[in-house]
Amino acid sequence: MQRIPEPELMDEAEQARAYAMADFAEPNARFVSYFETEFPDLQAGAVLDLGCGPGDIVLRLATRRAGLTVHGIDGSAAMLRFASESLHEAPALGGRVQFIEGLLPGAMLPLPGYDAVVSNSLLHHLHDPGVFWRAVREAGLPGAAVLVMDLFRPQSRAAAQAIVDQYAATEPDVLRQDFLASLCAAFEPGEVRAQLREHGLDGLSVRTVSDRHLLISGRLPQR
Numbered sequence: 001m002q003r004i005p006e007p008e009l010m011d012e013a014e015q016a017r018a019y020a021m022a023d024f025a026e027p028n029a030r031f032v033s034y035f036e037t038e039f040p041d042l043q044a045g046a047v048l049d050l051g052c053g054p055g056d057i058v059l060r061l062a063t064r065r066a067g068l069t070v071h072g073i074d075g076s077a078a079m080l081r082f083a084s085e086s087l088h089e090a091p092a093l094g095g096r097v098q099f100i101e102g103l104l105p106g107a108m109l110p111l112p113g114y115d116a117v118v119s120n121s122l123l124h125h126l127h128d129p130g131v132f133w134r135a136v137r138e139a140g141l142p143g144a145a146v147l148v149m150d151l152f153r154p155q156s157r158a159a160a161q162a163i164v165d166q167y168a169a170t171e172p173d174v175l176r177q178d179f180l181a182s183l184c185a186a187f188e189p190g191e192v193r194a195q196l197r198e199h200g201l202d203g204l205s206v207r208t209v210s211d212r213h214l215l216i217s218g219r220l221p222q223r
Helices: 013-021 025-038 056-064 077-088 129-139 157-167 173-185 189-198
Strands: 044-050 067-074 097-101 114-120 140-151 205-208 213-219
Touching (some): 044 129, 056 067, 056 097, 114 129, 129 140, 129 189
Parallel strands (some): 044 114, 067 097
């Protein structure tokens, strides 16, 4: 199946609400578990979450590792409203968590460099994946940890629809439609490996970790 790009931002109120209210606890918890497994020594420092959406992974990371400062950036003001509400309900994290509205490239970040750059389900939204990988390199300090999880594109639209039916059968129509569009817009593992080679990041590993997710992990070059 050929890739079908989707809109880069989920900035409509209905989309943001459906996404924020959906149950992503399992994949988000799995993402944090991958972070802990891949980088057990990263107990302190600053982490940047690219495309943080409603902020659940940011809050989970900050909760699990008390030595981390975690910043989340997203281009959708609608998404960040939900992130801010969730942070308000977790005042103990307030000094270590910050959400920033901004678009890649060119977003203003609170810190000049981060010890880790993470992202869940942003890559497939971008029409030009180079924007994403340049942002990873620019935001991360030399040797920074990198953890990216995203969907990968199924062999056919019918296979994509079957995944939607299996995992989002009871979700609102807007979320089901977005899920299908995201699967059709996602990159195959081989395409991601080619992107990494192009941007001097071929030291990062790419592997599939479910019937719909791939994981990119490793460390940035020491420059």
